[in-house]
Amino acid sequence: MLTTNLPGPSGIHNIAKRPLAGRRILLGAACSILALATCTSALALHAAVASDSSAATGTPKILSVKPEIMAGDRISGENPIYPAEARKKKIQGKVVLDALISREGEIQNLHVVQSPDKLLSDSSLKAVRTWRYRPYLLNGNPVEVKTTINVTYSLGS
Secondary structure (H helix, E strand, O other): OOEEEOOOOOOEEEHHHOHHHHHHHHHHHHHHHHHHHHHHHHHHHHHHHHHHOHHHHOOOOOEEOOHHHHHOOEEEOOOOOOOHHHHHOOOOEEEEEEEEEOOOOEEEEEEEEEOOOHHHHHHHHHHHOOOEEOOEEEOOEEEOEEEEEEEEEOOOO
């Protein structure tokens, strides 16, 4: 039988008389240790994420967004004009452009990735440079977006 010197009416308490008291103390201590370990690991994870995030460095991250999503966020700008000379030569196809869209929704960097002809590339670049987009938000803050813009020229049937 385990005895300990604890203050009380009889001076010495027998823990064996109260078997649940020892378990409760042990369980409480285990829960406290588990809670402390969980909080510590969560804090460490938060610190690691914050140090990796662009918010910590002050430079916003550039997100890559699918063309289908960005097409729905276009709010203004000229439509490309099918060049008469390209129609006459029966040139058709898709012009693929890479674009960087600013936090304000303006085209900042635009270049041709693929094109069937320079006439179509020039027409696409001229029009797309006038396009404006609704700012893309990440956690409620506008961010720069890298996307692909496809401009299709078709003579029809």
